[in-house]
Amino acid sequence: MTSRTRTRLIFAFLLFFLDSTALWAGDAGDPRRETSPPQARSIILMVADGLGMANVTAARIHKNGPDGPPLFLELPQVGYQRTYGADGIVTDSAAAASAWACGEKFNHGEVCLHADSKEPPKSILELAGMKGKATGLVATSTITHATPAAFASHVASRKCETEIARQYLRITRPDVLLGGGWSRFAPAQPDPCGASGDLLAEARARGYSVVHTESDLRGAVERGASRILGLFAGEAMTPENRRTAESFEPPLWEMTASALKTLGRNPRGFFLLVEGSQIDHANHRKDLPYLLGEVLGFDRAVKTVLDWLEEQPSRKDSTLLVVVSDHETGGFAIHGPRKGLTAKGGSIEPGWSFTGGDTSQKVGHTGVDTPVWSLGPGSSLLNRPAMENTEIYRVMKSVLD
Numbered sequence: 204m205t206s207r208t209r210t211r212l213i214f215a216f217l218l219f220f221l222d223s224t225a226l227w228a229g230d231a232g233d234p235r236r237e238t239s240p241p242q243a244r245s246i247i248l249m250v251a252d253g254l255g256m257a258n259v260t261a262a263r264i265h266k267n268g269p270d271g272p273p274l275f276l277e278l279p280q281v282g283y284q285r286t287y288g289a290d291g292i293v294t295d296s297a298a299a300a301s302a303w304a305c306g307e308k309f310n311h312g313e314v315c316l317h318a319d320s321k322e323p324p325k326s327i328l329e330l331a332g333m334k335g336k337a338t339g340l341v342a343t344s345t346i347t348h349a350t351p352a353a354f355a356s357h358v359a360s361r362k363c364e365t366e367i368a369r370q371y372l373r374i375t376r377p378d379v380l381l382g383g384g385w386s387r388f389a390p391a392q393p394d395p396c397g398a399s400g401d402l403l404a405e406a407r408a409r410g411y412s413v414v415h416t417e418s419d420l421r422g423a424v425e426r427g428a429s430r431i432l433g434l435f436a437g438e439a440m441t442p443e444n445r446r447t448a449e450s451f452e453p454p455l456w457e458m459t460a461s462a463l464k465t466l467g468r469n470p471r472g473f474f475l476l477v478e479g480s481q482i483d484h485a486n487h488r489k490d491l492p493y494l495l496g497e498v499l500g501f502d503r504a505v506k507t508v509l510d511w512l513e514e515q516p517s518r519k520d521s522t523l524l525v526v527v528s529d530h531e532t533g534g535f536a537i538h539g540p541r542k543g544l545t546a547k548g549g550s551i552e553p554g555w556s557f558t559g560g561d562t563s564q565k566v567g568h569t570g571v572d573t574p575v576w577s578l579g580p581g582s583s584l585l586n587r588p589a590m591e592n593t594e595i596y597r598v599m600k601s602v603l604d
């Protein structure tokens with residue numbers, strides 16, 4: 204080899220080295236260019252139903268003051284998602300939850316089942332179950348209502364809550380089901396899909412510990428029950444701002460802690476959905492104390508998850524946590540006070556943009572984008588503007604190991 208050839212070879216090698224270093228640095232700097240997605244053993248999806256950004260601001264001002272720290276739910280990775288459904292700009296909870304659960308846009312009222320198709324797509328909870336992971340649903344409304352239902356059932360109408368319960372027990376079999384709605388498991392009348400019967404007895408026969416109080420839930424968790432059906436109210440659970448010291452219903456944070464303790468025993472990990480269901484209801488009713496109680500109750504459940512992650516470093520490295528809202532409800536805004544800051548513990552002057560009072564919940568949802576907060580493996584993939592809500596399904600599916 205001549206000295207000239209050697210010089211050329213060294214120069215070529217240097218160029219190659221510099222080039223590959225630059226490429227590697229570029230990939231590390233832009234997570235969207237990662238070739239293989241990060242892997243998560245467990246996924247915790249926390250849904251604040253009907254929450255808009257102005258609700259977060261109001262609750263933060265109330266709890267921490269206008270210049271205080273963020274709420275716990277305000278996780279480090281932030282993006283926002285489009286909420287529209289297959290049949291309208293303004294969605295309902297069924298179509299919105301189905302987009303996350305099954306990765307497609309659905310019509311109002313559809314629960315991971317298109318009216319014109321026989322074969323429903325598999326939900327992220329079902330995919331997790333097929334990988335041998337534990338699964339769970341936690342909600343403060345009926346556990347069979349639209350949001351949790353999308354993850355563990357396939358029905359043409361969200362109104363078929365007993366059919367949804369039947370599918371939970373017979374088909375998808377989540378290990379943990381905690382929330383309200385015992386009336387749906389033992390209905391006086393068949394639901395619109397014709398489902399009826401004593402599903403509480405059936406749950407016991409199928410190996411679930413069926414509990415109805417906070418203390419019985421604690422007992423089941425301490426005993427190490429592997430399947431728990433906890434139904435703590437006939438309909439939706441009692442709102443945070445109306446709870447009393449004598450309440451036998453566990454708050455959302457405690458249901459979340461119970462689910463984590465039970466599902467966390469599975470060495471293959473788990474998929475858990477936790478929903479603060481009634482932020483939506485409070486916005487429909489234009490009720491600020493109800494709203495603040497529900498947002499802060501949900502925030503405490505997020506804190507419970509963050510504490511659980513901190514307990515063991517391996518949990519943090521292997522768990523994707525996503526906090527998201529399905530749609531904004533009410534066109535809520537903060538109108539004041541215009542003069543004088545509201546101190547910590549104080550409140551704001553609220554306004555909702557839709558007309559009419561409403562307990563029917565037929566009006567009030569809006570079509571604005573909603574924030575997506577996340578933490579853990581895969582969260583950098585959710586740090587993006589104007590994502591489709593179906594993108595959350597795709598990210599969860601791609602990181603689920």
Ligand SMILES: [Zn+2]
Nearest residue numbers: 253483532564
């Ligand atoms: Zn609603």
